[in-house]
Amino acid sequence: MNLNQTITLSPDVISQEVSGETVLLDLESENYFGLDEVGTRIWQLIKETNDLETIFNTLLAEYDVSEERLLGDLDALLGEIAGLGLVKLEQRA
Template sequence: MAIDFNKRVRPASHVLISNLEGESVLLNLQSEAYFGLDKVGSHMWSVLSTSDSIQAAYEILQDTYEIDGKELRQDLADLIAKLMEQELVEVSDK
């Protein structure tokens, strides 16, 4: 599935997010499915969920981490796809 980087990502309304010592857990209150994020994943999620677009998050993360742009783009797309699969996020226009 191709992710449109002009869209934005927000947690779904039925999702509870818990942070502990830099790590995060997203819990779908309807299905009780959960998704754990390590410190880097939690930071990616924080930037992604507060940015105006996936592209804006990508640019912030590109400045933060020393990683190939293509690899970061793929990592973001993979994370979003996994969160969508668990119905933990909503992807919408800006």
């Protein structure tokens, strides 16, 4: 995963936190998606900043996890939600 990227939320997605988890609704496809507690934290950070390196460093400080594990987990989640069109990843200029 390249941390020199920005991440942008799709304007077609609305989210709602419910009991520590997040439900996402893609208005274009009318599909619902669920995020667990960690996925919810990542979603919150994406809403606060579009800088992937900042998101990574914040998560690294908040969770007891190795850099390699966090990179892999973050890459998996972002790859999945980007593939669904919920976010867009772009190289930072």
